[in-house]
Amino acid sequence: MYDWVVLWEWVEIAARWTHVITAIAWIGSSFYFIALDLGLRKADGMPALAHGEEWQVHGGGFYHITKYLVAPDRLPEHLTWFKWESYATWLSGFAMLVLVYYMGAEMFLIDPTVMELDVWQAVAISVASLAFGWLAYNTICRVFVDANQTLVMVALFIVLVGMAWFYTQVFSGRAALLHLGAFTATIMSANVFMIIIPNQKIVVADLKAGRKPDAKYGKIAKQRSTHNNYLTLPVLFLMLSNHYPLVFATEYNWVIASLVFLMGVTIRHFFNSEHAHKGSPYWTWAVTAVLFLLIAWLSTASIRTQPEPEASLTKGAQHFAAAQGFEDVVSIVQGRCSMCHAEEPVWEGLHWAPKGVVLETENQIAENARRIYLQAGASHAMPPGNLSYMEPEERMAIVRWVQSAQAAGSDG
Numbered sequence: 122m123y124d125w126v127v128l129w130e131w132v133e134i135a136a137r138w139t140h141v142i143t144a145i146a147w148i149g150s151s152f153y154f155i156a157l158d159l160g161l162r163k164a165d166g167m168p169a170l171a172h173g174e175e176w177q178v179h180g181g182g183f184y185h186i187t188k189y190l191v192a193p194d195r196l197p198e199h200l201t202w203f204k205w206e207s208y209a210t211w212l213s214g215f216a217m218l219v220l221v222y223y224m225g226a227e228m229f230l231i232d233p234t235v236m237e238l239d240v241w242q243a244v245a246i247s248v249a250s251l252a253f254g255w256l257a258y259n260t261i262c263r264v265f266v267d268a269n270q271t272l273v274m275v276a277l278f279i280v281l282v283g284m285a286w287f288y289t290q291v292f293s294g295r296a297a298l299l300h301l302g303a304f305t306a307t308i309m310s311a312n313v314f315m316i317i318i319p320n321q322k323i324v325v326a327d328l329k330a331g332r333k334p335d336a337k338y339g340k341i342a343k344q345r346s347t348h349n350n351y352l353t354l355p356v357l358f359l360m361l362s363n364h365y366p367l368v369f370a371t372e373y374n375w376v377i378a379s380l381v382f383l384m385g386v387t388i389r390h391f392f393n394s395e396h397a398h399k400g401s402p403y404w405t406w407a408v409t410a411v412l413f414l415l416i417a418w419l420s421t422a423s424i425r426t427q428p429e430p431e432a433s434l435t436k437g438a439q440h441f442a443a444a445q446g447f448e449d450v451v452s453i454v455q456g457r458c459s460m461c462h463a464e465e466p467v468w469e470g471l472h473w474a475p476k477g478v479v480l481e482t483e484n485q486i487a488e489n490a491r492r493i494y495l496q497a498g499a500s501h502a503m504p505p506g507n508l509s510y511m512e513p514e515e516r517m518a519i520v521r522w523v524q525s526a527q528a529a530g531s532d533g
Contacts, residue, residue: 127499129220139209146209147207152353161175192339218299229295285376299362299369302356362378364476438488444523446518490522
């Protein structure tokens with residue numbers, strides 16, 4: 122019979138899988154349409170209101186695509202909308218935020234050495250910051266709607282740098298970078314929900330009513346789509362950053378996150394220039410490489426040789442430390458896992474603990490009870506290849522320990 126830990130893990134798996142699938146669909150369509158838009162050409166024989174056309178070949182056939190900058194003279198019978206990919210990506214991403222960081226706030230969201238927060242306070246800061254992101258960005262766009270768009274991106278970059286620093290002052294390093302990704306993704310999805318689709322609906326309504334649509338709606342929507350295009354790659358990096366301690370668990374993590382946004386701009390500038398047939402600015406790859414090397418240097422600039430004093434146990438881990446079998450599990454984990462999961466790993470080739478998980482002390486083991494259970498009890502994922510020869514009886518001891526803590530929690 123599945124216990125709550127395994128069941129919860131499968132809920133997270135379903136949410137994560139949904140998030141990845143919908144994100145692929147959204148990013149794919151976004152990249153495609155930006156490339157298509159940049160590659161449009163004027164040609165003889167195009168309809169009077171057409172802005173440009175492009176011929177493409179794919180899947181054994183040819184496609185002839187024509188774009189109307191404002192709108193055609195009549196509404197076509199079959200009109201495909203591209204919006205659900207964005208909505209589903211944000212909703213599934215927020216579900217992941219709730220499942221992992223809100224429900225597991227004491228482990229993943231809150232770091233007492235950064236800021237002492239109650240769970241409700243941390244969650245409130247998280248939600249409020251996402252709302253602030255949209256309000257700040259939308260205000261910038263409205264103020265500078267007719268200005269050079271480079272100015273808009275510079276203003277947005279300043280906001281992003283500020284938020285990168287802010288998040289690292291209130292949340293754990295892992296949660297800080299993940300939240301910066303969610304902050305940016307919320308802006309992107311809100312662009313679709315609040316601006317792009319409503320503007321397109323106004324144009325469609327004008328066509329149905331026989332009115333000539335105002336060109337400003339298309340101009341604004343194009344602006345927001347372009348912003349989304351440049352923000353996509355940094356968001357992907359930040360969403361994956363929680364797997365790499367050298368990114369999130371370093372002193373300069375907020376600077377690293379800020380530089381990632383610049384890398385996203387240089388990479389997209391290269392591809393967008395190629396799609397627009399404006400040449401191949403290979404210098405952007407040199408700049409990207411320099412930024413990446415700078416990030417790598419920053420990640421190890423202040424490696425501490427001495428472990429920090431261990432913090433007291435969080436409330437969520439106290440019942441694991443008090444559960445029956447904890448002393449046996451401590452012995453097992455220290456014997457089978459801590460040669461790698463240590464401040465200074467002794468396993469050859471390892472220079473830091475995998476995923477930043479240290480399992481040397483009783484407190485650290487209690488704090489990571491759920492991970493230990495899933496990786497070495499409910500499954501045989503750890504130790505990898507069973508290199509430290511963890512016995513079946515030892516794995517069962519881990520299972521019994523967590524089940525005992527679970528039973529004690531339900532009794533209490």
